Amino acid sequence: MIRKLRLKFVAICMALVTAILAVVFFSVYLSMARNISDLSRQVLYRVSQEEMIGGMTRPDISIAIGGDRVLLPYFTVNVWPSRGGGYTAQITGGTYSNLEDTEELTAILQDCLSQNRQEGTVSGYHLRYLRQDNGLYEKLAFVDMSMEQAVLRRMMGSYLVIALAALALLLGVSVLLSHWATRPVEKAWKQQRQFLSDASHELKTPLTVILSNAELLEQTELPDKPARWTDNILSEAGRMRSLVEEMLTLARADNMVRTAVMAEVSLSDVAADCALAFEPVAFEAGKPLEYQIADGTLVLGDGDKLRQLISILLDNAIKYGADGGTITLSLQKTDRQARLTVSNPGDPIPPEQLGRLFERFYRADVSRGEKSGFGLGLPIARTIAEEHKGTLRAESDAGSTRFIYTMMLKK
Numbered sequence: 011m012i013r014k015l016r017l018k019f020v021a022i023c024m025a026l027v028t029a030i031l032a033v034v035f036f037s038v039y040l041s042m043a044r045n046i047s048d049l050s051r052q053v054l055y056r057v058s059q060e061e062m063i064g065g066m067t068r069p070d071i072s073i074a075i076g077g078d079r080v081l082l083p084y085f086t087v088n089v090w091p092s093r094g095g096g097y098t099a100q101i102t103g104g105t106y107s108n109l110e111d112t113e114e115l116t117a118i119l120q121d122c123l124s125q126n127r128q129e130g131t132v133s134g135y136h137l138r139y140l141r142q143d144n145g146l147y148e149k150l151a152f153v154d155m156s157m158e159q160a161v162l163r164r165m166m167g168s169y170l171v172i173a174l175a176a177l178a179l180l181l182g183v184s185v186l187l188s189h190w191a192t193r194p195v196e197k198a199w200k201q202q203r204q205f206l207s208d209a210s211h212e213l214k215t216p217l218t219v220i221l222s223n224a225e226l227l228e229q230t231e232l233p234d235k236p237a238r239w240t241d242n243i244l245s246e247a248g249r250m251r252s253l254v255e256e257m258l259t260l261a262r263a264d265n266m267v268r269t270a271v272m273a274e275v276s277l278s279d280v281a282a283d284c285a286l287a288f289e290p291v292a293f294e295a296g297k298p299l300e301y302q303i304a305d306g307t308l309v310l311g312d313g314d315k316l317r318q319l320i321s322i323l324l325d326n327a328i329k330y331g332a333d334g335g336t337i338t339l340s341l342q343k344t345d346r347q348a349r350l351t352v353s354n355p356g357d358p359i360p361p362e363q364l365g366r367l368f369e370r371f372y373r374a375d376v377s378r379g380e381k382s383g384f385g386l387g388l389p390i391a392r393t394i395a396e397e398h399k400g401t402l403r404a405e406s407d408a409g410s411t412r413f414i415y416t417m418m419l420k421k
Contacts, residue, residue, distance in 0.1 A: 012196045016188040023184040024177070031173050039166055046158045047138075050082065051129070054140040057084050057103075058151040083154040085109060089119065090147045097123075104152075122150060131155065220247060274420055275316060277307040277348050281341045284320040288328065297331050297354070299324075301339040307348045308420045311398045319394045319402075320350065322387040323413045327354035330411070343419060350415045359406040367404050368392045391415075 085104025136156045142149040285301040292299035331354030338353045395402035400417030
């Protein structure tokens with residue numbers, strides 16, 4: 011899918027660029043052809059006028075193309091009508107030699123006179139002509155077009171090489187841009203596949219337990235069926251409901267559905283409530299909780315959401331903190347920001363794993379037998395942080411692992 015998307019991106023880019031370059035190329039070609047044609051016609055008029063006034067000096071038969079002077083071969087002919095519908099022709103000047111009374115001259119004049127136009131071309135001989143009627147005879151001036159056509163071909167050939175080189179360069183740039191542009195799509199696609207795989211795995215275990223216990227209840231013929239089977243069903247059903255609710259929370263965040271109700275909240279009170287609620291949990295786990303909370307920390311946010319964020323961080327610290335280690339929670343405030351830190355001692359988390367802690371279903375401990383969570387708590391916490399325009403990051407060293415949440419104070 012991603013490969014097809016990249017190929018489509020490159021194809022569209024190259025089609026657009028090729029179309030633009032083609033329009034530019036043909037516009038330049040037509041413009042240059044018209045300019046060279048106008049210069050050639052100016053030479054025709056100069057030749058014709060100087061021959062008409064009997065000038066003895068050789069007319070200027072060169073044109074400037076690309077800064078260079080290009081000489082154009084030419085010749086002039088006077089044509090008189092003769093009896094019987096024919097005509098008599100006499101070459102009166104030019105740079106052609108041995109053209110008088112030749113078959114080439116006859117063919118050129120027949121082609122020119124048959125067109126019945128004042129200006130035109132004799133394509134068979136690469137000549138441009140100008141006809142002027144002087145009453146008793148007709149004056150014809152011819153200029154060779156081969157030189158201007160060769161110059162035009164040479165210049166357009168150079169432009170074509172430049173255009174092809176530009177296309178090759180733009181092809182490389184398009185390929186690089188396709189990888190850059192599709193990187194978020196590729197990441198989202200991989201995350202979606204991983205999400206489906208992990209969600210299926212997490213749902214498989216409770217479903218297996220529920221089905222097994224249900225089968226046992228159905229097969230047993232005892233009047234007093236063991237209560238542990240029904241307890242297992244209720245427990246695993248509760249885990250499934252929790253998982254579905256957490257997945258729904260993340261799905262709403264992905265769809266940009268804002269569920270937080272913003273109001274003035276005392277983050278100090280929220281943090282203190284969470285600390286008091288988790289203090290007995292930490293004590294039972296053998297990991298005492300200590301906290302330092304600055305008073306009067308007012309923020310603009312959703313109290314329930316912020317309470318959920320802090321609870322997730324405390325729950326995570328209790329689960330993964332070292333046995334006997336002290337969990338610490340601190341809330342500080344500066345002139346503009348509130349800074350909440352939850353820290354737990356334990357083995358350091360490698361940098362390559364530290365950056366993935368906020369991925370869905372990811373756990374630094376890859377053991378799938380763990381029953382304490384689904385790996386969705388930290389992603390939900392980051393979603394809440396982003397909804398409050400705050401930042402949540404993780405740090406880890408040999409001493410402890412810390413989760414730091416910062417958000418703006420209420421103005």
